[in-house]
Amino acid sequence: EDKVVQSPLSLVVHEGDTVTLNCSYEVTNFRSLLWYKQEKKAPTFLFMLTSSGIEKKSGRLSSILDKKELSSILNITATQTGDSAIYLCVEFQGAQKLVFGQGTRLTINP
């Protein structure tokens, strides 16, 4: 059964800390991995990762895929309270199929 597993499920840190969120996948037909940030409503797109070892960066957020280890990490440096959200890791398998992880609930305390 195709599966995406995120860890930790919940994380509480202080503003200014750096966090690393993990995502591992077991899928039969990997195409790409997507990261989303979900605050109170719809998830918003962060990154799409297709190639192993190439870091994608957007401001304080960065992500990288390791196809050998079947995993990805999402890093957030110098965290701010506005980074508090659920972060979703999603594997896109093609043929209209998305496999979601459970999400990591990140809380940034002032």
Added chain:
Amino acid sequence: DVKVTQSSRYLVKRTGEKVFLECVQDMDHENMFWYRQDPGLGLRLIYFSYDVKMKEKGDIPEGYSVSREKKERFSLILESASTNQTSMYLCASLENTEAFFGQGTRLTVV
């Protein structure tokens, strides 16, 4: 910008009622999805559709049906709402490898 619009943000319905959740996208996407999101369980796929009048069961289709009469609209139907269908429902539209989400409908069945 792609827009995926769900007809209601909040709904309260009684047990046994027939409930319609509507989702409309304005980018001519072929693939549309309905998910429910529950704490600790992440997003779970209920149904998806890859073309007009075409539908496929997802992971948890029991108690739900769908309708795709026009390309832009994908409706989720709860034939007889039950309390265990209280949840956040998210509609998504997929183009290539990126999914666009609606704002979600929080349904409470009492």
